[in-house]
Amino acid sequence: MKRALAVILVAVLAITLMPAALAAEGKTEVVLWNQIFEDWNRAWSEKMVEEFNADPNQKYTIKQEFVDGAAWDEKVAAARAANVMPDMFLVNYSNLKWNAVDKYIQPLDDLIPQEAWDDLHDNVKEMITVNGQKFAYPMMLEPAVVMYYRKDLLAEKNLEVPKTWEEFTNVAKELTTNDMYGATMNYEWSMWGWEYTAAGHWPIADDWASANNQDQGYVDLLTFIGDLYANEYVPLQPLEGYNGSARLVADDSVAITFSGSWGIAAIMNDYPEMAEKIGVAAAPTKDGTPFKSTVGGWTYVIDAKARQPEGAAAFIHWLLGEDPGRTASFFEAANFSKYSARKSVDEYLATQTAAKDDQWMQTISQDIIPHAIAEPIYAWDISAQMLTAIGEVVTAGLSPEEALANAAEQINQFIQNNNYSEKKPD
């Protein structure tokens, strides 16, 4: 018993004194909160932190903590209230602007070298800039709408990969059997890309002063989706949440589905034997013009009250903005299911890695990423009204015009109640 107590006391002292010991070596601790995603993602993050900490040229040592996504928001809210936020943490692009507006994060313009900023694609810089200041260094991009299809099933029926809604409806009809649906069409947050592509604008005016969702583009979109459900070419109830839908083509549930580019990693990890039978393509549009998928992703930001902002910036620059090979290792670990925001990393991937032979990556890089748009940042209440409109067409039998009019009324009410036009950030 005494021996056990002595061991425990020594362990407690060691843990308590470790930060001091590290400080004694000249390294300052910087705290990072990361989210728990796929196993490969976590393994890569751990390896990178290990490498950084082992580098004798670094003045800082990173203490990485993984937080489950389901508990993330509560943990962050509690930490902010108690003023114990980490120095840096993960955030997705759609939340980044509001974090900046609410002054939860600090700009990085002066903390990261200019050559790193110059290496970013121009359309990506817009996603991280608020009021002229850059609040993150982008880690990766993930198009939210990629069409996954069974090459073998289309070939059996001599069907081409659909590029228009009419072709898609026809393919879904031909491939629907008693045991398999032709396609899926979940109407969740991913509908942003469909909405923007169909109408050419968001369902809210550019100045956020009124709804803008009743033009023909939106009517046609709701008609297209309503017809798919009315004819039961798609399951009447989602077989899987949108984020996990890619597996549906791999397990013979459907012939065509939509999910984000992260679905590639899910297929490669869980159904590698099916990879050869699955193809990817841009989603269809009404007239065959390029589909504008929203592109999201995650990146690291520095807390506004960070104790070691220079240390956090040093790690972010080392990890994401320095050696292209180091950053490219993330995309290799992801089986090229995520895409780089940097020109030099794109070049490295295209010439130095297996990416150059990866058909999926080539398709997404050439057909989807160049047309991609940033996720909208207006309130979820507005997006929810658009999903309600789709739901009213699909489940309640309303006409698209009626459903969109209902949504417009609610959106305008929301804008008026919240003085929303005054809240739009620059």
Add this chain to the structure above:
Amino acid sequence: MSTKGYHSPTRRMDLRTGYLMVIPSLVALFIFVYVPLFMALQKSFTNWNFYSASEPVGFRNFELVLQNQLFRKSIVNILWFVLMIIPAQMLLTFLFAHALKGMSKHLGAFAKTAVYVPTVISGIVASVIFLFIFNYQGGIINYLVRQMGMKRIAFFADPWLARGIIALTSMWMGFGSLSLIMYAGLMNIPVSYYEAAEVDGANTRQKFLRITIPSMKNVFILVAISLTTGTLQMFDLPYLMTGGNPVNNTLTPMMYIYNNFKSADYSMGYTVAAALLMMIVIGTLSSFVFRLIRSEKSQDE
């Protein structure tokens, strides 16, 4: 009444001991309930942001909550759940308690144990069980439906079916504990009442209406209030089973508050105001239930 006994040393010592026993609970209640409640009330009148100074906004947060279409929809949804669950659950548990009362000792013991099992199952597990049962692709119900030659039923794509399944899951979870409470209430009615009624020539219906129901009023209040507050605070079942779908028809106020808590669209003051409004709704409905059933003291007193 003699005051001498009231102020006697023994009485004073008893009172002192009583207060000493209660003080820890009062302190805990103060720290963990009243202080947070007061702070919440204060924050609800501001645009509370953790990193910036909060500014008072008066009743603006409450106005915004009450004007929000999703919040109002969630209130309508939860009232539907109250109407679906409470009458049905009270009737079913009352009838089952009667059946328990008439069972033999061994059968009754087995029935009480068996019916209590769902009570100890968490909402997460119950949600998964019922999701499997009603699964669109491979659930047992749709398997049987397909065997009968019919098309699959999209249970969670229809607002009323989705509500019904969530209500069923909630009732299944609470059935055991509430049945035992009803059973205890029935067993607590003195047998002499029924004997006296028989002597007076009362039939079964009269005994039920004139003895059983009045004697059970306090138990009905306990069950009804528990069901009301529990249902109004429903979160885990709809969150896991439908996420508020289809089209927000199973969105509950607690889910709305939770979603807002995570969202950057509103300040924390707004979220706190929504929670306080729900507290008022729960209190109001509970008072209404209390008045409806009209508790009476035991007839022995």
